[in-house]
Amino acid sequence: MPGVGQPPPSLSGVLYNTGLNILLAIVTCGIWTWVWTFRAGDDLKRYNGDGLGGVLQLVLVILLAPIVWFTIPNEIEKMYQRDGRESPVSTLWGLWFLLPLVGPFIWYPKVQRALNDFWLSKGSSPA
Numbered sequence: 030m031p032g033v034g035q036p037p038p039s040l041s042g043v044l045y046n047t048g049l050n051i052l053l054a055i056v057t058c059g060i061w062t063w064v065w066t067f068r069a070g071d072d073l074k075r076y077n078g079d080g081l082g083g084v085l086q087l088v089l090v091i092l093l094a095p096i097v098w099f100t101i102p103n104e105i106e107k108m109y110q111r112d113g114r115e116s117p118v119s120t121l122w123g124l125w126f127l128l129p130l131v132g133p134f135i136w137y138p139k140v141q142r143a144l145n146d147f148w149l150s151k152g153s154s155p156a
Contacts, residue, residue, distance in 0.1 A: 042072030
């Protein structure tokens with residue numbers, strides 16, 4: 030039985046390879062980022078029990094992408110705080126996108142690393 034505040038391991042999220050995801054985003058002209066956003070949002074909502082969830086994150090990334098630059102790190106930050114840990118990302122992490130060309134290459138690996146590290150600590154295993 031999981032401890033208080035700790036959902037069963039089946040609720041932990043999926044681990045993603047940062048380099049492969051960046052390559053897929055480039056090859057699919059950004060469509061993969063929609064898939065990633067849906068999955069990340071869905072994992073976060075399932076684990077946290079609140080938040081925007083996959084469908085709403087997907088709608089936001091399609092219609093108003095800049096909002097997602099802030100919402101995903103915000104939900105990650107809350108997840109870490111609930112676990113009594115300091116989050117490696119915060120809501121303000123979305124400001125990296127203001128740096129032309131390089132911003133996303135700074136934002137995404139840090140956000141993905143924060144997710145992977147958290148999910149590993151909760152029992153997810155690397156593929």
